[in-house]
Amino acid sequence: MGVTKTYIALSLLFCQGVTYGCETTCRNNVCDGVGNCTDGCVDGYWGPPACNFKCPVDCKEPNCIMYSGHCNSCKYGYWGDTCSSLCPINCIGRVCDKSSGTCTQGCTSGRYGDTCNRTCSPWCVGGKCDKQSATCFNGCVQNYAGSQCDECDSNHYGSSCSLECNHNCENSTCNGTTGLCTLGCKRSFYGYKCDRQCTCCPSGCDRLTGRCNGDCPVGKFGVFCDKTCNQGKQSPVPNTENRSSLYVVIIALCISLLINIFTIIWIFRNKACKRQDVNQEKKKDTDSISIPGIYDTAEENAGYQELGQLSGPSHYDHLHGPATDK
């Protein structure tokens, strides 16, 4: 209806100069020469130029802003410029801020957050918590702690905080997730959960390794002070690390022993062989000496030869010679 009238008005406008009566939605029936409502719209309508649009149905007041069509305020339970959104279901009284939709009168029980769309910790006593901080109003149920009751108290751990920290933890305090003792162990205990004992240490032991702090009492020794002096044989079974190094030492000793034995054998054999060689050589030497001995004796016998020569026939010949010559 209004639209067709506007259309007519606009057509006439473009046809220039022709004026008509104002739209019925113009307040007080006031408009300018081209049909624009100059005094605003009647209740329930908005829109330049001639109040042709109806105001949103969930505006609290019958009228709305002429130039935007926005509501001045909303009906109960709605929010937004045109009041087209429902307030969050967990707002107390379903009342919320017109422009942001946040709950203005707090949250229903067990809810928190601006729009009350978050749930308080199930471990809040009474289930109620602060709308902004989520802090439980009445503390936490058993085994739980923290302002929001979302962690285990210092003596419990596990996904439902039902496991007790080891009593050997210092102050029975452990990490709520892992159960590891966070303040260390009570005296004479060690390990992540302080479930091992170092009974022999006089001044406690290392939290992780169990090695004794300070000196051992008189008559005891070892990193755990568990060995008794003068009774070395009584020392406990060495751990695998010690044992493997012991094996290495034994093997090294065996090898060096073998090497020594072989070396000694070799030396002895060498010596024995040398001695044999020397004997043979000596024999050879005596042989070669006896040969020139013969020459020696021959030379010594040269006298005989000379004698032989003296008794040689030439002398006779020589003697005979002149004799026969005579």
Ligand SMILES: *[C@@H]1O[C@H](CO)[C@@H](O)[C@H](O)[C@H]1NC(C)=O
């Ligand atoms: C009247 O309407 C026309 C067309 O929408 C517009 O251009 C003009 O500015 C309006 N005049 C007034 C006074 O609102």
Ligand SMILES: *[C@@H]1O[C@H](CO)[C@@H](O)[C@H](O)[C@H]1NC(C)=O
């Ligand atoms: C709660 O609503 C806000 C927006 O208002 C949103 O960002 C958030 O994710 C919502 N939280 C939950 C748990 O639904």
Ligand SMILES: *[C@@H]1O[C@H](CO)[C@@H](O)[C@H](O)[C@H]1NC(C)=O
């Ligand atoms: C253990 O708790 C006691 C009180 O219960 C306190 O005095 C002590 O300081 C705590 N120890 C540690 C290491 O926090």
Ligand SMILES: *[C@@H]1O[C@H](CO)[C@@H](O)[C@H](O)[C@H]1NC(C)=O
């Ligand atoms: C507990 O242990 C976890 C994992 O190591 C760690 O992330 C957390 O910070 C610890 N909590 C405390 C309170 O020490």
